[in-house]
Amino acid sequence: MTNPFREDLVSRSRPEPCTVVIFGATGDLTHRKLVPAIYNLAIDGELPPGVKIVGFARREKSDEEFRQGLEELNRKVSRSGHDDAIWAKFQESISYHQSEFTDADGYKRLAERLDAIDRDRGGKGNRLFYVASAPEFFDDILTQLKGAGLNKAKDGCWARVIVEKPFGTDLATAQHLNQVVNRTFHEKDTYRIDHYLGKETAQNIMVLRFANAIFEPLWNSRYISHVQVTCAENLGMEGGRGGYYDKSGALRDMVQNHLLQLLSLITMEPPTDLSADGVRDEKVKVIRSLRQWDTPEKVAKNVVRAQYTAGHVDGQPRPGYREEDRVDPESMTESYVAVRLLIDTWRWSGVPFYIRMGKQLPKKATEISIHFKDAPCVLFNALPGGVPGSNVLVLRIQPDEGISLRMVSKIPGTSLRLEPVKMDFHYSTSFGKGSPEAYERLLLDAMAGDATLFARRDEVEEAWKFIDNIEHAWHQSTTPPPMAEYVAGSWGPKEADELLQQDGNVWRRL
Numbered sequence: 001m002t003n004p005f006r007e008d009l010v011s012r013s014r015p016e017p018c019t020v021v022i023f024g025a026t027g028d029l030t031h032r033k034l035v036p037a038i039y040n041l042a043i044d045g046e047l048p049p050g051v052k053i054v055g056f057a058r059r060e061k062s063d064e065e066f067r068q069g070l071e072e073l074n075r076k077v078s079r080s081g082h083d084d085a086i087w088a089k090f091q092e093s094i095s096y097h098q099s100e101f102t103d104a105d106g107y108k109r110l111a112e113r114l115d116a117i118d119r120d121r122g123g124k125g126n127r128l129f130y131v132a133s134a135p136e137f138f139d140d141i142l143t144q145l146k147g148a149g150l151n152k153a154k155d156g157c158w159a160r161v162i163v164e165k166p167f168g169t170d171l172a173t174a175q176h177l178n179q180v181v182n183r184t185f186h187e188k189d190t191y192r193i194d195h196y197l198g199k200e201t202a203q204n205i206m207v208l209r210f211a212n213a214i215f216e217p218l219w220n221s222r223y224i225s226h227v228q229v230t231c232a233e234n235l236g237m238e239g240g241r242g243g244y245y246d247k248s249g250a251l252r253d254m255v256q257n258h259l260l261q262l263l264s265l266i267t268m269e270p271p272t273d274l275s276a277d278g279v280r281d282e283k284v285k286v287i288r289s290l291r292q293w294d295t296p297e298k299v300a301k302n303v304v305r306a307q308y309t310a311g312h313v314d315g316q317p318r319p320g321y322r323e324e325d326r327v328d329p330e331s332m333t334e335s336y337v338a339v340r341l342l343i344d345t346w347r348w349s350g351v352p353f354y355i356r357m358g359k360q361l362p363k364k365a366t367e368i369s370i371h372f373k374d375a376p377c378v379l380f381n382a383l384p385g386g387v388p389g390s391n392v393l394v395l396r397i398q399p400d401e402g403i404s405l406r407m408v409s410k411i412p413g414t415s416l417r418l419e420p421v422k423m424d425f426h427y428s429t430s431f432g433k434g435s436p437e438a439y440e441r442l443l444l445d446a447m448a449g450d451a452t453l454f455a456r457r458d459e460v461e462e463a464w465k466f467i468d469n470i471e472h473a474w475h476q477s478t479t480p481p482p483m484a485e486y487v488a489g490s491w492g493p494k495e496a497d498e499l500l501q502q503d504g505n506v507w508r509r510l
């Protein structure tokens with residue numbers, strides 16, 4: 001007998017033809033990520049036939065000028081290179097729509113333009129609206145879409161919206177935005193993007209945990225000593241990012257979304273099925289179970305914030321954070337954060353989780369390491385040096401995506417000496433090809449109506465509750481925990497090392 005649920009999964013995962021309307025289409029995200037992602041899907045034969053792209057932005061541009069700008073960037077960043085012949089065909093699907101985000105007439109004209117595109121398709125058309133603007137415009141864009149009747153699907157087709165990050169700047173703004181989104185689009189048609197969920201290794205976390213019998217029995221406080229999530233970046237405020245970043249900081253920019261999402265995949269209970277809500281129901285439970293750091297004392301004990309001072313990264317001199325373009329010279333925004341978290345569930349009781357994220361660190365790398373407890377080493381304790389370390393399972397999210405397991409082995413020879421060794425799996429060598437960009441997978445999922453890799457309303461709000469407590473202690477308490485410093489090009493402040501020392505742990509060297 002066929003399983004109706006499986007059939008649903010199979011049919012749901014088929015992306016459908018649509019028109020993608022990008023709000024903020026002359027911006028960096030569209031040029032560096034979104035259009036190259038769609039181009040690469042086309043090259044790989046993954047894009048459904050008849051997909052059209054309409055770029056919506058303020059400045060005057062002809063279709064031709066818009067396409068030229070996109071082509072220029074695609075040449076530089078496309079994962080599989082740029083092919084003139086393929087681009088020539090691909091660009092025919094791209095057009096430009098000039099309008100202010102707040103201009104109702106611009107949306108009326110957009111509706112007419114989309115109807116015309118649909119007429120060429122035989123009268124019907126799905127629409128995927130991608131809100132890739134600065135967050136202060138999210139509200140206007142969604143409201144104007146509704147005003148023009150574009151939020152409603154017609155004739156058995158669908159109208160979906162992808163909303164970029166940051167999804168709010170705190171719980172109150174996220175709740176407001178959720179209200180606006182849900183006033184205009186149905187929750188099932190809303191896709192809150194978190195591009196980390198589209199990364200290959202992030203998707204593999206569930207497979208690793210639930211498709212391999214050997215890991216799940218060990219995946220709990222009985223066997224795991226602690227878990228580290230590191231996201232290191234070797235860039236600072238290049239590309240004029242200082243203005244945005246100085247209002248955000250590492251905690252809100254990366255931890256609230258990407259890193260808590262990774263943590264929830266690592267720690268959630270097995271979902272009962274692979275449906276979007278099945279998975280998201282389990283992820284949100286973890287975020288809801290985070291112990292709250294809700295006083296300045298708890299924040300001081302469990303969170304470290306820091307700013308970089310001038311130094312060198314990759315041999316190049318870098319300014320201090322407060323000297324960066326568009327950053328307040330007296331800024332109290334953190335470019336580095338390390339958080340110690342506890343998850344109050346049966347499975348994770350007493351296991352510390354550490355998340356660290358920093359700009360201007362020595363290299364770009366994101367990884368999750370699961371540190372297992374020591375084996376009872378009565379047999380080898382008497383050896384010089386004892387047993388060198390415990391088992392560590394490392395999930396490399398980027399670069400060089402893969403998984404490694406650190407084990408202890410006997411050094412070949414006549415005497416008994418032990419040394420750690422590594423079993424290492426690399427995606428590129430095992431599967432013979434690189435991973436698609438996160439945006440490729442996520443755009444395809446939205447075209448297929450699969451929201452599993454997008455954040456749900458309650459997940460976003462629960463994450464903000466945890467973050468708001470820390471932000472409150474930093475910026476509104478009378479006894480704010482201090483701002484530490486680290487030299488650009490170093491691995492962060494000494495206070496972050498002390499955070500782990502309180503549990504007898506050390507950061508893994510990347």
Ligand SMILES: NC(=O)C1=CN([C@@H]2O[C@H](COP(=O)(O)OP(=O)(O)OC[C@H]3O[C@@H](n4cnc5c(N)ncnc54)[C@H](OP(=O)(O)O)[C@@H]3O)[C@@H](O)[C@H]2O)C=CC1
Nearest residue numbers: 024025026027028029057058059100101132133134164165
């Ligand atoms: N860039 C990235 O790598 C990432 C970006 N994001 C998010 O994506 C979003 C967009 O970022 P990014 O592309 O870098 O931003 P940019 O500043 O590069 O682009 C902003 C876009 O918005 C348009 N715009 C601004 N004001 C108006 C207006 N009043 N009416 C119509 N159009 C307007 C601009 O059009 P015009 O040029 O015509 O003025 C431009 O197309 C942000 O929310 C950001 O946080 C998320 C992850 C990564």
Ligand SMILES: O=C1O[C@H](COP(=O)(O)O)[C@@H](O)[C@H](O)[C@H]1O
Nearest residue numbers: 165195196233253254258366398
């Ligand atoms: O969302 C963001 O992500 C980038 C890092 O993304 P990655 O895919 O290159 O790891 C980060 O630099 C940026 O500050 C943040 O807004």
